[in-house]
Amino acid sequence: MEKRIPESELIINPDGSIYHLNLKPEHLASTIIAVGDPDRVEKVSKYFDKVDVKLSKREFVTHTGWLNGQQITAISTGMGTDNIEIFMTELDAIVNIDLKTRLPKPKHTTLNIIRIGTSGSMQEDIPAGALLASEYGIGLDSLMTFYKTVFSDFEKNMGKEVKEKLDLPFTPYCIKGSTHLMEQLGKGLLIGNTVTCPGFFGPQGRKVRISPAIPDIIEKLSAITVSGQRLTNFEMETAGYYAMGRLLGHEVISLNAIIANRITQQFARNPYEIVDRLIQHTLLQITKG
Numbered sequence: 001m002e003k004r005i006p007e008s009e010l011i012i013n014p015d016g017s018i019y020h021l022n023l024k025p026e027h028l029a030s031t032i033i034a035v036g037d038p039d040r041v042e043k044v045s046k047y048f049d050k051v052d053v054k055l056s057k058r059e060f061v062t063h064t065g066w067l068n069g070q071q072i073t074a075i076s077t078g079m080g081t082d083n084i085e086i087f088m089t090e091l092d093a094i095v096n097i098d099l100k101t102r103l104p105k106p107k108h109t110t111l112n113i114i115r116i117g118t119s120g121s122m123q124e125d126i127p128a129g130a131l132l133a134s135e136y137g138i139g140l141d142s143l144m145t146f147y148k149t150v151f152s153d154f155e156k157n158m159g160k161e162v163k164e165k166l167d168l169p170f171t172p173y174c175i176k177g178s179t180h181l182m183e184q185l186g187k188g189l190l191i192g193n194t195v196t197c198p199g200f201f202g203p204q205g206r207k208v209r210i211s212p213a214i215p216d217i218i219e220k221l222s223a224i225t226v227s228g229q230r231l232t233n234f235e236m237e238t239a240g241y242y243a244m245g246r247l248l249g250h251e252v253i254s255l256n257a258i259i260a261n262r263i264t265q266q267f268a269r270n271p272y273e274i275v276d277r278l279i280q281h282t283l284l285q286i287t288k289g
């Protein structure tokens with residue numbers, strides 16, 4: 001017999017919605033476009049034929065609607081893998097737990113989750129303006145210390161290599177995204193491996209007033225190759241998504257609008273145009289069927 005999940009562990013709001021996301025099962029499509037910036041949700045849903053649901057709480061803004069007969073949810077997560085842990089756990093609970101009985105549902109529902117995010121390139125040949133799909137996420141954050149995940153040999157080797165090259169006191173985790181969503185959405189995009197950092201400045205080698213502890217982190221990371229795979233870009237969520245997706249049984253892909261090149265030190269003149277191209281690419285591929 002499955003055990004009822006207590007009130008303190010899975011928190012349901014008085015209206016029956018889940019605690020942080022503020023959503024009930026009827027608010028969610030099985031295809032989800034996840035973005036960091038709450039203002040980006042409207043930049044996705046403006047392309048929908050109709051929007052049925054508009055809800056928000058904290059940084060989690062949700063619009064659910066229809067495009068070419070397909071139901072899609074666009075939802076924002078805020079920044080960082082700590083938010084992604086909450087986001088993925090609560091999304092999963094909405095579809096895989098009966099929120100009234102607090103018991104897991106007998107049949108698992110798999111969600112298709114597509115992150116559309118901004119990112120900085122660490123390779124000279126990947127300029128600002130490029131669109132890139134992440135094959136692997138490499139997490140420099142500590143999230144996976146608190147869950148047990150099974151890693152492939154390649155993933156273990158990449159984690160060890162990054163630990164060694166950066167001389168870190170912990171082993172980063174490396175984890176693959178959805179092969180199925182990569183086939184559907186990676187078409188026409190660059191394919192890369194994304195380093196997920198627990199910060200925008202020091203952890204990505206940026207110095208404003210205080211110096212990062214690893215000042216040459218970009219050079220060190222961009223020089224790594226494992227089984228012919230190199231690291232391509234920095235952001236703050238992808239590895240968390242891929243790890244939580246594997247643990248919870250959801251298909252997840254991360255698509256990146258490259259808005260900065262850290263080698264040539266260029267920042268895009270119009271980052272919103274790059275993100276818009278990625279949004280349009282994604283919606284077209286999703287609704288092609």
Ligand SMILES: O=P(O)(O)O[C@H]1O[C@H](CO)[C@@H](O)[C@H]1O
Nearest residue numbers: 036037079117118235236237
């Ligand atoms: O554009 P989003 O999705 O927020 O993603 C990137 O931008 C933020 C930093 O500016 C981080 O969240 C990073 O991952």
Ligand SMILES: O=c1cc[nH]c(=O)[nH]1
Nearest residue numbers: 118119120235236260
């Ligand atoms: O350089 C960048 C650009 C966007 N997001 C990041 O986390 N880093």
